[in-house]
Amino acid sequence: MTVLVTGGAGYIGSHAVQRLLRDGERVVALDNEFRGHAKAMQLLSQAHPGKLTYVKADINDRTKVLATMDDHGVHTVMHFAALAYVGESVSQPLNYYHNNVSGLISVLAACDAARVPVQKFVFSSSCATYGQPPANMIPVPETCPQSPVSPYGWTKLHGEHILRDFAAARANAGNPIALTMLRYFNVAGSDHTGLIGEDHTPETHMIPVVLQAALGLRSEVGIFGTDYPTPDGTCIRDYVHVEDLIDAHVLAMAKVKPGTPAAYNVGIGKGYSVREIIDATRKVTDRQFKIVEQPRRPGDPPMLYNDSRKISSELGWKAKFTDLHEIIGTAWRWFQKHPQGYRS
Numbered sequence: 343m344t345v346l347v348t349g350g351a352g353y354i355g356s357h358a359v360q361r362l363l364r365d366g367e368r369v370v371a372l373d374n375e376f377r378g379h380a381k382a383m384q385l386l387s388q389a390h391p392g393k394l395t396y397v398k399a400d401i402n403d404r405t406k407v408l409a410t411m412d413d414h415g416v417h418t419v420m421h422f423a424a425l426a427y428v429g430e431s432v433s434q435p436l437n438y439y440h441n442n443v444s445g446l447i448s449v450l451a452a453c454d455a456a457r458v459p460v461q462k463f464v465f466s467s468s469c470a471t472y473g474q475p476p477a478n479m480i481p482v483p484e485t486c487p488q489s490p491v492s493p494y495g496w497t498k499l500h501g502e503h504i505l506r507d508f509a510a511a512r513a514n515a516g517n518p519i520a521l522t523m524l525r526y527f528n529v530a531g532s533d534h535t536g537l538i539g540e541d542h543t544p545e546t547h548m549i550p551v552v553l554q555a556a557l558g559l560r561s562e563v564g565i566f567g568t569d570y571p572t573p574d575g576t577c578i579r580d581y582v583h584v585e586d587l588i589d590a591h592v593l594a595m596a597k598v599k600p601g602t603p604a605a606y607n608v609g610i611g612k613g614y615s616v617r618e619i620i621d622a623t624r625k626v627t628d629r630q631f632k633i634v635e636q637p638r639r640p641g642d643p644p645m646l647y648n649d650s651r652k653i654s655s656e657l658g659w660k661a662k663f664t665d666l667h668e669i670i671g672t673a674w675r676w677f678q679k680h681p682q683g684y685r686s
């Protein structure tokens with residue numbers, strides 16, 4: 343039995359591939375390399391000879407996805423492949439719907455058409471599906487109304503609805519699928535061995551951006567809004583370490599039963615402000631860099647962090663990394679060795 347990891351050459355997908363290989367699973371990674379790295383696949387293949395198959399393909403190529411499932415006897419899909427920039431989704435909504443929604447439909451159609459239909463599916467959803475939660479819903483529980491404020495968030499929410507309908511149809515047909523939707527908060531950090539890491543172009547995530555400034559690769563770091571109703575005036579977010587996030591996927595794969603779709607938030611349950619990120623990065627890296635205070639960006643909620651009780655009680659998930667310095671430390675090790683990402 344094999345696990346198919348779509349988007350396996352991307353940041354989170356490659357960490358999933360690594361973990362599954364370590365756990366002794368047979369893995370097929372599929373990625374169109376639009377934002378993924380063949381180099382990550384090469385490094386993981388070398389570290390686990392004969393255990394990883396890498397297929398360069400687009401998820402919208404249903405024939406290829408189906409052939410991959412049939413060739414390898416895929417039993418479980420971890421679906422990471424997506425375009426994932428909020429800002430870009432505003433200027434390219436059709437690309438986002440095509441890639442994230444049509445792409446998901448293509449993968450699900452292949453799951454059904456496979457000689458042995460796929461039995462488990464874990465979907466990368468996002469806290470972006472909550473949009474701007476009301477103040478009385480912070481920390482954010484899974485019962486918070488989902489009301490995205492970007493096309494990206496909508497692609498993930500549409501994805502959840504499609505998946506629920508798909509799972510219901512499979513259950514009605516007597517072949518229920520074990521479906522988990524994981525709504526990630528901000529994912530950060532790198533694998534503890536330093537083999538793979540985060541390499542996004544363009545980079546928009548807070549921690550890598552600040553680390554690039556610490557390395558002198560950026561002249562400054564912008565703080566968007568210093569007058570929020572938070573203790574230091576800057577936005578607060580929940581940063582979950584990528585290895586903890588993958589733990590959640592592995593637990594979902596093992597524990598979620600066929601028939602009843604499950605949705606869990608994945609975040610550590612604690613928020614850190616932009617200023618706290620900057621201070622911690624200065625401490626971890628022992629470097630200084632320039633900060634530029636800018637006006638608020640539209641659509642940025644002041645505070646967003648997770649209520650992690652549901653995933654803890656139902657799946658037994660617990661974040662191992664809760665200290666900001668430790669999380670940033672793992673990312674710093676990768677960035678120091680690979681200032682230009684996989685090109686260096």
Ligand SMILES: NC(=O)c1ccc[n+]([C@@H]2O[C@H](COP(=O)([O-])OP(=O)(O)OC[C@H]3O[C@@H](n4cnc5c(N)ncnc54)[C@H](O)[C@@H]3O)[C@@H](O)[C@H]2O)c1
Pocket residue numbers: 348349350351352353354355372373374375376377378379399400401402421422423424425426441445466467468469525526527528529530542
């Ligand atoms: N990084 C975060 O903080 C975060 C937070 C919430 C949700 N997510 C979700 O997690 C998933 C992974 O995010 P990431 O940060 O690793 O992004 P990433 O861009 O590093 O990885 C996505 C991968 O999918 C591949 N891909 C995209 N479209 C494809 C297609 N049509 N066919 C085949 N491959 C395709 C890309 O080439 C890339 O390798 C995404 O679904 C994203 O929406 C990420």
